[in-house]
Amino acid sequence: MTEAVLSGDIGGTHIRLAVVDTAGNIIRLIKVKIERSTGRSNLTKQLISSAQELIQWASTKNIKILGVGIGIAGKIDPSEGKVIFSPNLPEANGKNISKIVSEYTKCPVFIDNDANVFGRGEAWRGEGSKVRSWLGITLGTGVGGCIILNNKLWQGDKNIGFVGEIGHMTIYPDGFRCACGKRGCLEAYASEGGLLRRIAHDNLYSSSGRIKSAKLLYLKALEGDPVAVKLFEDFGRALGIAIANGFTLLGVRHAIIGGGVSQAWEVFKQSMFDAAYSNCSMLSSDQIFIVKSKLGDEAAILGAAKLVLDSI
Numbered sequence: 001m002t003e004a005v006l007s008g009d010i011g012g013t014h015i016r017l018a019v020v021d022t023a024g025n026i027i028r029l030i031k032v033k034i035e036r037s038t039g040r041s042n043l044t045k046q047l048i049s050s051a052q053e054l055i056q057w058a059s060t061k062n063i064k065i066l067g068v069g070i071g072i073a074g075k076i077d078p079s080e081g082k083v084i085f086s087p088n089l090p091e092a093n094g095k096n097i098s099k100i101v102s103e104y105t106k107c108p109v110f111i112d113n114d115a116n117v118f119g120r121g122e123a124w125r126g127e128g129s130k131v132r133s134w135l136g137i138t139l140g141t142g143v144g145g146c147i148i149l150n151n152k153l154w155q156g157d158k159n160i161g162f163v164g165e166i167g168h169m170t171i172y173p174d175g176f177r178c179a180c181g182k183r184g185c186l187e188a189y190a191s192e193g194g195l196l197r198r199i200a201h202d203n204l205y206s207s208s209g210r211i212k213s214a215k216l217l218y219l220k221a222l223e224g225d226p227v228a229v230k231l232f233e234d235f236g237r238a239l240g241i242a243i244a245n246g247f248t249l250l251g252v253r254h255a256i257i258g259g260g261v262s263q264a265w266e267v268f269k270q271s272m273f274d275a276a277y278s279n280c281s282m283l284s285s286d287q288i289f290i291v292k293s294k295l296g297d298e299a300a301i302l303g304a305a306k307l308v309l310d311s312i
């Protein structure tokens, strides 16, 4: 009998769940669209039924599921298995998701913030496996962060519910409004949400049709569209400043950048490196290493699997 774990990644639109063996091979992966037809999602229900489906499938293949790991965006208390606040899982706010899923799957369930899960995946099978201490940043709808020191994920103070929230580090005190309510956070510049809010706020592209995704804006920037080029320059600059501040504070020199919007690397990397070099007074430019994750979507799935393996 093969031993494996069930690992999940809950994003804004989809749940991805996978059976991953103990060596980190993804054996089977399913992607389920989150139903929001009733205005209120049945995410917990969908999560449980998908997990049951995969566990059922595993049993027919003689695969023993050791546990379930799930990465969720938002404020999570991993030690309690509780969602404190999640924008993607509002019905679970305040609930013990680990306990609920565990009741239905009869498996131990572990949850963590999606950026921490990214960190575990990268440290296990990605760029992070090559360095001991590094800063991880995920660029998506928002910006997440994780801190790995001496090969260990820094979990934050006991029961604090957040760690590595670099997305809400202030870059420009009088800058654009962030989703959190503050001004000038990294996330207001270097995330899909931030880019789209800036486009709406400044009424950009109003004559040529609204840009609805970071991907479309990226394609515009590749074509040399000056507005898109400028937005990604600002994106990279804010990111570079945040990385320089992170390095200065933590005493690290490596950063790994993941998340869907990291795919726009080509159009923000120059301003990111320039800003990191000129804002990190403790390191010279040849001592600063910033790389893009090569695992892509798999980082979260592998990280959620590693969360189980590290916990049981």
Ligand SMILES: [Zn+2]
Binding pocket: 167, 168, 169, 178, 179, 180, 181, 182, 185, 186, 187, 188
């Ligand atoms: Zn913020």
